[in-house]
Amino acid sequence: MPSDVEYSPVGEGLGMWDFWLYVCLRRAAVMAAHITGLGLTLILSLLSRPGTSLFSWHPVCMSVGYCLCMTEGILLFSAEGSLFCCKSRKSKVRLHWLCQALVLVAAATGLGFILASKNVSELPHLVSWHSLLGCCTLASTALQAGFGLCMIFHKQLRLSSPPPRLKLYHATCGLVVYLLATVTVTSAMFSDWYQATVKGAAWWVFLLLPLFPSLVVMNQITNAYLRRKKITS
Ligand code: HEM
Known part of the structure; x- marks a missing residue:
């Protein structure tokens, strides 16, 4: 590593009151991210009336x-308000990969349902922006899981990349996936289905909901890994 690199943890250099204000605001933001992530999951699940069709799942x-397991799997590393009470880094890492494994299972099942639904109703595949973006999300999730596995089984796989570099790849790819x-x-x-289900002011409110957890999660990832090193020269 070059010597012109300086560590600048977030919050450093603030006065006592500024620091407490920063901590309180961050705690409130993390809490709001938990609530909006869970709220969005409940709203979308209720709106789709699960069990009424293949698509509904x-x-x-x-x-x-994505809105629940992935958000919680990342927020559990947040110092300001993880919902999980485990304190040690080891248990957090375990819980993290458990949440991410659930993401993979849920994503594969969700993909199976939409493919089956479209096949049954004989609709063409991959004709909307949502479906194309969905495929990119699924591919990057698989790549991200691969980086995660490389980090866990670093020694067994005898990888030449050092763990800090793998961590950086994992964090960067995580940011892209989210x-x-x-x-x-x-x-x-x-989509036509959603616009027929949700109308008026509620549509605009729900449109903003995914933004909130994503801003908090992305801020957490960049603070923890990507913004740490500041080039001073
Ligand atoms: C990150 C999460 C999601 C991913 C990765 C994803 C992925 C996909 C993919 C790949 C397809 C296309 C299947 C095909 O063309 O054969 C699709 C279709 C669809 N999805 Fe999602 N989806 C996600 C979340 C959602 C949510 C939350 C809703 C409902 C609010 C939804 C509603 C739909 C609808 C209505 C279609 C069929 C119409 C279309 O192709 O655009 N999806 N999704």
């Missing part, structure tokens, strides 16, 4: 996977 599985998932969920709100 697609929004349920995708929202449980961004793509947010855009995909938002694009679903422009």
Whole structure:
């Protein structure tokens, strides 16, 4: 590593009151991210009336996977308000990969349902922005899981990349996955089905919901990994 690199943890250099204000605001933001992530999952699951058709399970599985499990799997590392009471880094990492494994299961099941639904109703595949973005999200999720496995089984796989570099790849790819998932969920709100289900002011309010957890999660990832090193020269 070059010597012109300086560590600048977030919050450093603030006065006592500024620091407490920063901590309180961050705690409130993280809490709001938990609530909006869970709220969005419940709203989408209720709106799709699971069990009424093959399609109805697609929004349920995708929202449980991405809006709930992925959000919680990342927020549990947040110092300001994880819903999980485990304190040690080891248990957090275990819980993290458990949540991410659930994301993979939910995403694969959700994909299975939408493919089956389209096949049964003989509709063409991959004809909307949502479906194309969905495929990018699924591919990047699989890539991200691969980086995660490389980090866990680093020694067994005898990888030449050092763990800090793998961590950086994992964090960067995580950022991309979360961004793509947010855009995909938002694009679903422009589908004919969703626009026929949700109308008026509620549509605009629900459109903003995925933004909130994504801003908090992306801020957490960049603060933890990507903004740490500041080039001073
Ligand atoms: C990140 C989460 C999601 C992913 C990765 C995803 C992925 C996909 C994919 C790949 C398709 C296309 C299947 C095909 O063309 O054969 C699709 C279709 C569809 N999805 Fe999602 N989806 C997600 C979330 C949602 C949510 C939350 C809703 C409902 C609010 C939804 C509603 C739909 C609808 C209505 C279709 C059929 C119309 C179309 O192809 O655009 N999806 N999804």
